[in-house]
Amino acid sequence: MTRILTIQRDLHAPARLAADEFRAALAARGTLVVNLFSSPGSGKTSLLVALAQHWQGARSAGVLVGDIATNRDAERLAPHLPAVQLTTGGACHLELALVQRGWQALDTPALDFLFVENVGNLICPAAHDLGEHLRVVVLSTTEGDDKPAKYPKAFTTSQALVISKIDLLPLVPFSVAAAVQDATALQPLLTTWPVSAQSGAGIAEFADYLCACRAQLLRETSHARA
């Protein structure tokens, strides 16, 4: 004799609830959490170093940097920003529990920005909420302008697109217009930030955008309290 037992439960629900709590807790501390993700080698770490050099300490920021192995990125960041390396030991994306542990290890409770540099991967991180307020996808000019169409989930779930390594545009067959067109066809609210960490082009504009996002978060948080 068989019996059907209806369950109707989202297996993601506990993770989603935990992400919402983390998001709210960091907002209450005035910290904008930014989830940065891209293919490996697109220049996420270089972008963060360039931001730190631009701010010169005027803004406080910390980094949780995810990789499969090594502490190399945290070591690269350390002269510029407090950073904690999160090694996943093979996993293809960061999960919230790892981010929360990293944030505690960072031990700097009142940051302006907490950057979570995800494992280099345009696929899996798209489906994982890390309690971020802003999701930024980084696409470098050397990867080809067809990536938004090929990896739609990364772009449809993001709010900002950084096009990195624009100093190489004369050397590579990459059309910024084509990449932006495909990306905004997926997510029309995506804002685009062409940058070069090498030359510094576009870094000030992207930094201002991050500050504007944080200002908006602070307004929303104080509204919610009032």
Place this chain on the structure above:
Amino acid sequence: MHELSIVRTLLREVELIAAAELGDVVEIHLGCGELSGYEPECLRTAFAQLQGPGRLEYARLVIHPIPLAAVCEQCSGEFEPADFRRACPQCGSPHTHFARGTELWLESIVLDETRKATVP
């Protein structure tokens, strides 16, 4: 492949239910959202790897795909975003949110209760 950890969670939940209901699990019905981040084929592989002796030993995993659905915040229309394009096809508004298709949903389980009397 990150399906192993969610399948482990699934097996734990179903084992608890089966133990409480005093039945052997014949089928597990899972709804898998198009944007859940999980691939049905990988879920099946992970399930086959993790399935051990006990009440779930002979259980079959049945996966129902859940297509992505979005709701327009402007005109309240619901639509299925073609190729993950999230602008509203009716009014063109970019302000939309996903209503379905991001979840991994444990829908139901089918229990065999014939061993109920003999197995504690």
